[in-house]
Amino acid sequence: xxxxxxxxxxxxxxxxxxxxxxxxxxxxxxxxxxxxxxxxxxxxxxxxxxxxxxxxxxxxxxxxxxxxxxxxxxxxxxxxxxxxxxxxxxxxxxxxxxxxxxxxxxxxxxxxxxxxxxxxxxxxxxxxxxxxxxxxxxxxxxxxxxxxxxxxxxxxxxxxxxxxxxxxxxxxxxxxxxxxxxxxxxxxxxxxxxxxxxxxxxxxxxxxxxxxxxxxxxxxxxxx
Amino acid sequence: xxxxxxxxxxxxxxxxxxxxxxxxxxxxxxxxxxxxxxxxxxxxxxxxxxxxxxxxxxxxxxxxxxxxxxxxxxxxxxxxxxxxxxxxxxxxxxxxxxxxxxxxxxxxxxxxxxxxxxxxxxxxxxxxxxxxxxxxxxxxxxxxxxxxxxxxxxxxxxxxxxxxxxxxxxxxxxxxxxxxxxxxxxxxxxxxxxxxxxxxxxxxxxxxxxxxxxxxxxxxxxxxxxxxxxxxxxxxxxxxxxxxxxxxxxxxxxxxxxxxxxxxxxxxxxxxxxxxxxxxxxxxxxxxxxxxxxxxxxxxxxxxxxxxxxxxxxxxxxxxxxxxxxxxxxxxxxxxxxxxxxxxxxxxxxxxxxxxxxxxxxxxxxxxxxxxxxxxxxxxxxxxxxxxxxxxxxxxxxxxx
Numbered sequence: 170x171x172x173x174x175x176x177x178x179x180x181x182x183x184x185x186x187x188x189x190x191x192x193x194x195x196x197x198x199x200x201x202x203x204x205x206x207x208x209x210x211x212x213x214x215x216x217x218x219x220x221x222x223x224x225x226x227x228x229x230x231x232x233x234x235x236x237x238x239x240x241x242x243x244x245x246x247x248x249x250x251x252x253x254x255x256x257x258x259x260x261x262x263x264x265x266x267x268x269x270x271x272x273x274x275x276x277x278x279x280x281x282x283x284x285x286x287x288x289x290x291x292x293x294x295x296x297x298x299x300x301x302x303x304x305x306x307x308x309x310x311x312x313x314x315x316x317x318x319x320x321x322x323x324x325x326x327x328x329x330x331x332x333x334x335x336x337x338x339x340x341x342x343x344x345x346x347x348x349x350x351x352x353x354x355x356x357x358x359x360x361x362x363x364x365x366x367x368x369x370x371x372x373x374x375x376x377x378x379x380x381x382x383x384x385x386x387x388x389x390x391x392x393x
Numbered sequence: 394x395x396x397x398x399x400x401x402x403x404x405x406x407x408x409x410x411x412x413x414x415x416x417x418x419x420x421x422x423x424x425x426x427x428x429x430x431x432x433x434x435x436x437x438x439x440x441x442x443x444x445x446x447x448x449x450x451x452x453x454x455x456x457x458x459x460x461x462x463x464x465x466x467x468x469x470x471x472x473x474x475x476x477x478x479x480x481x482x483x484x485x486x487x488x489x490x491x492x493x494x495x496x497x498x499x500x501x502x503x504x505x506x507x508x509x510x511x512x513x514x515x516x517x518x519x520x521x522x523x524x525x526x527x528x529x530x531x532x533x534x535x536x537x538x539x540x541x542x543x544x545x546x547x548x549x550x551x552x553x554x555x556x557x558x559x560x561x562x563x564x565x566x567x568x569x570x571x572x573x574x575x576x577x578x579x580x581x582x583x584x585x586x587x588x589x590x591x592x593x594x595x596x597x598x599x600x601x602x603x604x605x606x607x608x609x610x611x612x613x614x615x616x617x618x619x620x621x622x623x624x625x626x627x628x629x630x631x632x633x634x635x636x637x638x639x640x641x642x643x644x645x646x647x648x649x650x651x652x653x654x655x656x657x658x659x660x661x662x663x664x665x666x667x668x669x670x671x672x673x674x675x676x677x678x679x680x681x682x683x684x685x686x687x688x689x690x691x692x693x694x695x696x697x698x699x700x701x702x703x704x705x706x707x708x709x710x711x712x713x714x715x716x717x718x719x720x721x722x723x724x725x726x727x728x729x730x731x732x733x734x735x736x737x738x739x740x741x742x743x744x745x746x747x748x749x750x751x752x753x754x755x756x757x758x759x760x761x762x763x764x765x766x767x768x769x770x771x772x773x774x775x776x777x778x779x780x781x782x783x784x785x786x787x788x789x790x791x792x793x794x
Contacts (some may be wrong), residue, residue, distance in 0.1 A: 224786055247707065250705065278394065278704040279711055
């Protein structure tokens with residue numbers, strides 16, 4: 170599914186180059202449940218952005234489903250994000266003026282899917298995340314846990330192959346944090362590849378495969 | 394992405410910051426309304442003037458004594474222009490076959506009084522045919538007689554009649570003008586101002602009488618009406634030739650045709666309308682800057698949303714079109730409001746001042762809307778590009794705007 174080979178990512182901060190990722194090599198199979206852990210500055214966010222095609226590496230090779238992403242145009246990367254990758258963020262990133270249903274619908278709107286098809290699918294996905302009764306509420310009328318459920322519904326509405334979660338519980342109390350993780354794990358059991366970036370071991374240790382980063386390198390990669 | 398969805402999403406974005414949206418929308422409205430109003434005024438003025446000329450008859454030729462010399466040596470012989478006389482007018486009527494009517498004109502001001510009422514008034518000495526030539530209508534009585542060019546009779550303009558005889562019917566009464574007394578034989582129908590002369594405030598008397606009243610021998614003008622609009626130039630040449638012959642070979646008159654005057658007025662007033670519209674368009678440009686400002690603020694406020702759009706696979710072109718459409722929706726809505734306001738204001742002005750010439754040509758409505766939309770698109774380009782160029786990672790990491 171995902172194959173990274175000697176990925177390099179260097180930023181220029183204040184005139185001097187910073188190597189955020191150093192020769193990172195990684196392979197993730199379809200349907201895996203992977204956590205990426207490490208202290209801040211370890212490069213885990215950079216890794217997530219590269220995996221999600223929001224950022225391009227300076228060197229090395231990233232193959233998604235067998236295709237070299239370095240050769241993709243910006244529009245092809247957009248298409249990859251639209252159809253194959255779902256994102257869940259720490260701060261939910263819901264559009265505040267839109268209802269829960271409209272937020273979930275957004276990726277389908279930009280994909281040009283006809284309205285009746287969209288409505289059906291939104292209903293279905295909101296049901297899956299347990300928010301069928303809250304479809305008409307705006308984000309500020311929802312609790313943090315509910316907002317994150319809407320975000321997850323939005324991430325999976327296009328039926329992606331991979332779900333990338335960046336500190337998905339970082340802004341939630343432990344109860345609703347656990348519910349969110351359980352929801353994503355349920356989706357993983359149905360075949361969705363799940364990659365969770367976190368600095369919280371309680372969350373990260375639930376994954377079947379745990380990757381630890383430090384200083385831009387993979388320092389451990391174990392599956393119990 | 395479907396067009397309907399694009400517009401829906403863009404309009405939704407505008408609802409996020411209502412006050413700012415409404416203010417910049419107002420800017421466009423004011424711009425569009427002023428373009429509309431000023432164009433209507435200019436166009437109204439043009440139609441008014443050309444209409445006035447047309448009502449005088451398109452076949453009209455006007456003979457003016459004197460000739461404007463633009464070059465040449467100082468004359469060695471006395472070239473003081475000959476007077477334009479009644480005989481000249483007769484000669485034109487007799488000898489130019491194309492001319493069907495002539496009306497010699499003498500104009501001056503005098504004090505007119507009736508009973509104890511008195512006022513300064515414009516005295517117009519002329520003949521019966523002026524009625525046809527200038528398309529004048531009578532309210533009562535009859536116009537100057539065809540014969541008896543020296544009769545002591547007068548015809549009152551509607552305003553003059555009202556002021557000199559507020560209570561009674563002026564027909565058959567006497568009006569004193571200078572040392573002369575005139576019997577009122579007719580009253581004109583209200584006409585209003587016609588080419589700089591308020592025809593309602595005029596007293597018409599027979600032309601020869603007028604020459605005697607003012608103690609002049611020369612006419613102010615000769616109006617000649619040709620039978621047909623064609624060959625107006627040839628008619629003009631013939632008139633020139635006859636007058637030169639009568640004036641000892643000197644070309645000392647100017648003949649202008651209605652057509653020439655009409656087309657130059659038309660040209661001037663078109664330019665005026667364009668200038669007015671141009672001035673108003675400046676306010677549209679300012680409104681465009683307002684839109685750009687609002688959109689730039691919107692882009693930086695909604696950085697997180699833009700980052701998210703990119704994360705869910707929105708393309709560069711789609712982000713640009715979202716913000717362009719948003720700007721266009723804003724300016725078009727402003728344009729519609731401006732149209733309504735402008736049309737309503739024009740209508741209101743017309744009601745308050747019915748004589749005021751206002752005319753909104755239909756193409757202006759379409760043009761104003763098109764311009765409003767293009768202003769939005771034009772001034773939306775920079776903000777939209779800025780939105781599309783936003784780095785999604787940085788945009789997503791911004792906590793709150």
